[in-house]
Amino acid sequence: MTAKIVQIIGLEDFPMVKSGDNLAEIIVKTAEKNGVEIEDGDIIVVSQKIVSKAEGRIVRLSDATPSVEAEELAEETGRDPRLLEFVLRETNHVVKASREIVIVEDKRGLVCINAGIDKSNVKGKDCYSLLPENPDESARKIRNEIMALTRKKVAVIICDTYSRPFRKGQVEFAIGIAGLKPFKDYRGQIDLFGNLLKVKNVAIADEIACAAELVMGQGREAIPVAIVKNVERAELNEKSTVKDLFISSQEDLFRGTL
């Protein structure tokens, strides 16, 4: 009998990424240096931070001229108006603004703290990273280039770290997807005892992002890419988008609970 084994491989000695770098090339070369073969069906998970760096999505607080709106939000929340200027530029609408937290729905449709703008592992005293302009598009580009370089059919997930309601601590979410169906949908299927499964629709892209974080880390580990192998339940799909994971507040069954 052979057990079913998923492997999560963290690529060591990944070079520091800077604006203009070709991530696909770096990933393929670093995998080679690590002795890791990229194969058909592999899912390559890439941290948001290096995608933002490669795409030049780093801003300096000192370059911001806060709008009236940013100044008002700064007053309300006790935060730096220059940071809030960048947050508001990335925002569809503010979901919550208090002295503890600023949560927005960003222009991509992601509900996140500070529009995903973040300081960790960004060089430069007043430098912050913005999310990639279009993370699905970033994932698609990386995927296409890796496939061209390797002749293997892979999927790419761009992941970022999220706080969650009702639960302490953070986990990874997929924020961009290429080549992978974000769900494993059991609805309409029959379980072991003939019961119809009515609800089960697993957000497998988020689960893969979480699995990748087990080797990636958030601090000085400097492992921004993981290669995930043998996820038999993942379905490759050309038309995937992370937007399928978003839910409108009308549809959200948790509305009114917080």
Added chain:
Amino acid sequence: MTAKIVQIIGLEDFPMVKSGDNLAEIIVKTAEKNGVEIEDGDIIVVSQKIVSKAEGRIVRLSDATPSVEAEELAEETGRDPRLLEFVLRETNHVVKASREIVIVEDKRGLVCINAGIDKSNVKGKDCYSLLPENPDESARKIRNEIMALTRKKVAVIICDTYSRPFRKGQVEFAIGIAGLKPFKDYRGQIDLFGNLLKVKNVAIADEIACAAELVMGQGREAIPVAIVKNVERAELNEKSTVKDLFISSQEDLFRGTL
């Protein structure tokens, strides 16, 4: 150079679990049959459903006599009053009750749909599984027995499937933990460029539960146990409890957002 590799091993041909079964023995035997060696540092992820079955936490709707409160909730939500009788017995307080959904904080402190009571993969037309009475205690018992059988120092996570606010689909959460610190806490550490990490506190137990689901599945796969190897970032800890992952509504930064 050798890459860092986490392995998620799904145990195939796991026997059907019934009330009174010794899960630790079954896990150790099934790992052996699968040719999987249990080693120091392994994290063994066990699905809630088989823990509930082994502990006899299966109920029949026809055995319930709905209380007045259950009848009223049935009226309000259009649900079976017998099911709601079981839900209310497991509940601290109802968070939301509508015709679409019943969300409660259960007596363990978990915020979940129908108090975690579930029909899938439960035998018998009107039979449902309740969550284990005390999932931390269940995890501790399984862990102690596996350690006695194998002489290896392992951790155990009991996982269940959760819907999430702001996001479609479900992922796994840890609902019981033994021998593992639920977080990898980066707060107070320094990143690659000397920035102080102020927020990062990764809910690694939830991430491991998600990783395990990649081999376990929700339907007819019948793989209720995964063995997770080489999570170097996980810290073994004797005093762990899943309650560390719970957040009060006062502390929850998302309060007022839904």
